Amino acid sequence: MNVTRREFMVxxxxxxxxxxxxxxxxxxxxxKLVSKQINAWASIATDGTIFIVNPAVEMGQGxxxxxxxxxxxxxxxxxxxxxxxxxxxxxxxYGNPGFRGLMYTAGSATVTxxxxxxxxxxAQVRRVLMENAARIWNVPLAELGTEPSTVVHAKSGRRMSxxxxxxxxxxxxxxxxxxxxELKKPEQYRLIGKDVMRVELPSKVNxxxxxSIDVQLPGMLYGAILRGPVxxxxxxxxxxxRARAIPGxxxxxxxxxxxxxxxxxxxxAFGAKDALKVSWDRRARAFGHDSxxxxxxxxxxxRDLTRAGKPWDSAGDAPAxxxxxxxxxxxxxxxxxxxxxxxxPLNSVASVSPAGDACEIWCGTQSQTMAVAAVAKALGIAPxxxxxxxxxxxxxxxxxxxxxxxFVVDSVLLSKEVKRPVKVLWTREDDVKNGxxxxxxxxxxxxxxxxxxRIVAWQHRVACDEITAFxxxxxxxxxxxxxxxAMAGSELRTYDIANRLSEQLPQQTGIRTSSLRGIGxxxxxxxxxAFLDEIAARHGLDPVDLRLQLLKNTxxxxxxxxxxxxxxxxxxxRPGRGLGFSFIDYSGTMVAAVAEASVDKxxxxxxxxxxxxxxxxxxxxxxxNVVAQTESSIIYGLGLTLTERISFKDGAVQQSNIRDYGVPxxxxxxxxxxxxxxxxxxxxxxxxxxxxxxxxxxSAAVFAASGARVxxxxxxxxxxxxxxx
Amino acid sequence: MAIDFSVNGRPVTxxxxxxxxxxxxxxxxxxxxxxxxxxxxxxxxxxxxxIEGGRTxxxxxxxxxxxxxxVTTIEGLSxxxxxxxxxxxxxESVPQCGYCQSGQLMSAAALLAENPHxxxxxxxxxxxxxxxxxxxxxxxxxxxxxxxKEG
Numbered sequence: 001m002n003v004t005r006r007e008f009m010v011x012x013x014x015x016x017x018x019x020x021x022x023x024x025x026x027x028x029x030x031x032k033l034v035s036k037q038i039n040a041w042a043s044i045a046t047d048g049t050i051f052i053v054n055p056a057v058e059m060g061q062g063x064x065x066x067x068x069x070x071x072x073x074x075x076x077x078x079x080x081x082x083x084x085x086x087x088x089x090x091x092x093x094y095g096n097p098g099f100r101g102l103m104y105t106a107g108s109a110t111v112t113x114x115x116x117x118x119x120x121x122x123a124q125v126r127r128v129l130m131e132n133a134a135r136i137w138n139v140p141l142a143e144l145g146t147e148p149s150t151v152v153h154a155k156s157g158r159r160m161s162x163x164x165x166x167x168x169x170x171x172x173x174x175x176x177x178x179x180x181x182e183l184k185k186p187e188q189y190r191l192i193g194k195d196v197m198r199v200e201l202p203s204k205v206n207x208x209x210x211x212s213i214d215v216q217l218p219g220m221l222y223g224a225i226l227r228g229p230v231x232x233x234x235x236x237x238x239x240x241x242r243a244r245a246i247p248g249x250x251x252x253x254x255x256x257x258x259x260x261x262x263x264x265x266x267x268x269a270f271g272a273k274d275a276l277k278v279s280w281d282r283r284a285r286a287f288g289h290d291s292x293x294x295x296x297x298x299x300x301x302x303r304d305l306t307r308a309g310k311p312w313d314s315a316g317d318a319p320a321x322x323x324x325x326x327x328x329x330x331x332x333x334x335x336x337x338x339x340x341x342x343x344x345p346l347n348s349v350a351s352v353s354p355a356g357d358a359c360e361i362w363c364g365t366q367s368q369t370m371a372v373a374a375v376a377k378a379l380g381i382a383p384x385x386x387x388x389x390x391x392x393x394x395x396x397x398x399x400x401x402x403x404x405x406x407f408v409v410d411s412v413l414l415s416k417e418v419k420r421p422v423k424v425l426w427t428r429e430d431d432v433k434n435g436x437x438x439x440x441x442x443x444x445x446x447x448x449x450x451x452x453x454r455i456v457a458w459q460h461r462v463a464c465d466e467i468t469a470f471x472x473x474x475x476x477x478x479x480x481x482x483x484x485x486a487m488a489g490s491e492l493r494t495y496d497i498a499n500r501l502s503e504q505l506p507q508q509t510g511i512r513t514s515s516l517r518g519i520g521x522x523x524x525x526x527x528x529x530a531f532l533d534e535i536a537a538r539h540g541l542d543p544v545d546l547r548l549q550l551l552k553n554t555x556x557x558x559x560x561x562x563x564x565x566x567x568x569x570x571x572x573x574r575p576g577r578g579l580g581f582s583f584i585d586y587s588g589t590m591v592a593a594v595a596e597a598s599v600d601k602x603x604x605x606x607x608x609x610x611x612x613x614x615x616x617x618x619x620x621x622x623x624x625n626v627v628a629q630t631e632s633s634i635i636y637g638l639g640l641t642l643t644e645r646i647s648f649k650d651g652a653v654q655q656s657n658i659r660d661y662g663v664p665x666x667x668x669x670x671x672x673x674x675x676x677x678x679x680x681x682x683x684x685x686x687x688x689x690x691x692x693x694x695x696x697x698x699s700a701a702v703f704a705a706s707g708a709r710v711x712x713x714x715x716x717x718x719x720x721x722x723x724x725x
Numbered sequence: 726m727a728i729d730f731s732v733n734g735r736p737v738t739x740x741x742x743x744x745x746x747x748x749x750x751x752x753x754x755x756x757x758x759x760x761x762x763x764x765x766x767x768x769x770x771x772x773x774x775x776i777e778g779g780r781t782x783x784x785x786x787x788x789x790x791x792x793x794x795x796v797t798t799i800e801g802l803s804x805x806x807x808x809x810x811x812x813x814x815x816x817e818s819v820p821q822c823g824y825c826q827s828g829q830l831m832s833a834a835a836l837l838a839e840n841p842h843x844x845x846x847x848x849x850x851x852x853x854x855x856x857x858x859x860x861x862x863x864x865x866x867x868x869x870x871x872x873x874k875e876g
Binding site for chain 1: 741742745746749752753754756757758759760761762763764765766768769771798799800802803807811814815818819820821822823824825826827830848849850852853855856857858859860861862863864865866
């Protein structure tokens with residue numbers, strides 16, 4: 001593809017999305033032509049249409065709108081003329097600096113990770129447009145300003161639209177340098193900090209939004225795969241006589257990890273999959289895993305201080321400080337396995353060329369480049385031979401960003417087999433049974449207090465299945481073999497505790513594990529914050545005052561605490577109910593919450609009536625969407641706290657669908673009261689920050705209401721009854 | 726044996742076996758993909774359609790049972806323009822991932838058809854058939870209340 005820089009930038013009349021995309025894909029940063037980098041992110045057509053690239057995937061969190069809004073802000077673009085273009089899979093151009101240059105939409109890291117580079121790109125485009133106007137009008141650059149999509153020379157009253165400039169623009173050989181102080185100040189923002197309708201929203205109220213499950217191709221067949229009950233097993237004997245007899249079945253394929261069925265219709269594929277009889281190789285590690293038994297094994301490991309853990313975070317000398325502390329408290333917390341339950345069961349569509357040397361895929365992945373790489377590897381071809389068509393994602397929550405992208409490779413393997421396009425559909429049962437889960441974790445915590453009641457020593461030992469090594473061996477090896485997906489959140493850097501140690505006792509179970517909304521923060525913040533609430537109660541301290549004391553070096557933390565105390569009228573007693581307070585610092589986003597709950601002491605049922613939450617994520621690019629994401633992450637946390645659990649017998653998942661897993665429904669939701677505490681700080685994450693605070697806030701509320709300490713999520717009624725007894 | 730029925734006012738014919746869930750006929754045979762597969766067991770409501778005006782889980786409905794009947798999907802809810810409910814959905818920015826929203830809208834439309842001014846409790850009761858994993862529930866309640874008021 002040989003597009004001159006000027007055609008590329010200006011967007012001549014014939015410029016199409018495909019040309020733009022191919023140009024981006026063929027762009028090689030090693031050419032070091034910085035001016036092209038402007039073009040790879042934005043392009044202006046002579047009619048004034050502005051194409052802006054979205055490097056992230058859209059799974060409901062709003063990045064598809066937020067990142068282009070930030071670029072448009074610095075360009076001073078007229079938002080109504082912006083058209084958003086998906087980025088080609090190219091880490092070098094579009095990778096998230098927050099993930100060391102990986103195109104990966106996860107971790108609430110999109111706005112915060114791209115914040116600096118996309119603002120700079122936007123400002124460079126604006127500068128080039130102004131330089132062109134200065135040249136055309138023969139006036140100094142310093143006399144020019146911009147209004148949306150227009151360069152203005154106030155002195156002479158002259159104005160030129162971006163489209164008009166694009167028609168005659170000359171591009172500099174090197175992109176203009178933009179100093180950080182030349183970027184807009186928050187008070188100059190026209191778009192950032194203002195609410196706007198997310199760009200894809202209209203398509204989501206009339207059925208036209210396209211998810212990969214919706215893709216239809218001429219000649220397409222349907223695939224279903226019976227996977228082994230555990231990771232790493234493979235079929236021994238396959239009896240497919242009944243399956244083959246089903247009309248419409250085209251092929252039945254032995255795969256390393258299961259048996260694939262290809263059929264003319266989805267119902268034939270599902271029927272044939274159900275009719276298979278397969279015996280499995282029992283040598284895989286996870287066979288025999290029993291989650292109830294595992295709790296005891298993990299707890300023994302966590303409590304056995306003679307067993308060295310794998311250090312995650314430390315400061316000072318926690319064991320020594322513990323030995324000299326005036327008072328030591330200890331407690332144990334447990335979190336069951338949990339499941340993503342994204343609404344769209346996993347699926348993908350692939351069309352492999354008859355020779356097997358090229359492939360086109362349609363999928364909803366959290367990482368465009370991981371998907372392309374996994375497909376290329378599966379076919380033994382170059383990544384350039386894989387064409388990705390990224391669709392919307394029917395929920396992600398961490399399930400769709402594994403390095404092996406197994407649900408994408410599924411359709412590729414079956415398409416290769418039959419040399420026709422294939423849509424592979426996972427049933428909901430497949431999605432549960434072959435799920436990859438937030439691990440079972442047992443937390444053993446000790447805290448040492450000095451004579452004045454200050455916490456001077458803190459130790460947190462986490463025994464859990466490993467996540468990162470399974471989910472992403474590349475990042476695991478590249479990141480010093482630290483299991484950050486499991487351990488994140490066990491560090492307490494915001495709190496003023498001089499001697500701290502958190503360590504992992506990794507459990508090699510062979511169970512399929514995954515990041516899940518909130519990653520390690522979910523279980524680890526439950527343990528640490530619930531423990532602080534216990535320490536406060538046992539030592540006669542006020543839970544809010546204790547946190548304010550620990551936050552003495554963190555004014556932004558104190559501010560959200562004070563805010564939520566005021567919002568919830570925390571000091572007013574609620575007869576028959578309890579209030580539970582909690583605070584977390586989630587990667588720089590400050591969150592404080594109060595839950596109001598009551599407990600039915602006969603049944604053990606918990607009812608959460610109200611939930612107040614104050615959050616400071618710095619500059620909120622799209623404030624109403626931050627609120628929406630906070631509502632969403634509270635409700636997600638509510639399910640993880642009260643009802644959701646996966647259990648295993650002999651390595652196999654015991655649950656099968658939405659109901660027996662237990663996701664929250666509309667009548668389960670408390671009244672939510674959310675306040676954004678807006679500060680002019682660099683944006684931090686907003687997509688999942690409330691999820692981890694829900695369990696500790698509710699556990700504290702349950703204690704306040706009933707005296708019961710529930711230390712095992714989910715807080716099932718029988719667990720509450722046991723705690724009450 | 727072909728099964729004749731109507732979808733969104735148009736006559737259609739399905740060649741699928743009688744027991745095939747209407748959901749898959751709509752999606753893969755008739756290419757009306759706005760109706761979604763979520764659980765296949767009547768547990769999530771992503772597949773909600775109207776049959777003769779009443780809301781029904783299309784994943785639990787054998788295609789033969791709709792012979793001669795009229796089916797409405799999200800595509801036929803208000804063709805060509807957004808109705809009051811859809812406008813309310815946009816005004817409240819309800820959808821997140823959006824996958825469940827066709828089913829939510831079909832359920833909500835059935836509610837307002839029966840009961841144009843539901844109480845908040847009636848809304849929650851009625852909508853409890855539909856799961857939204859993104860947790861858009863508070864906004865769904867607000868959007869239905871808004872549509873009832875502005876509709």
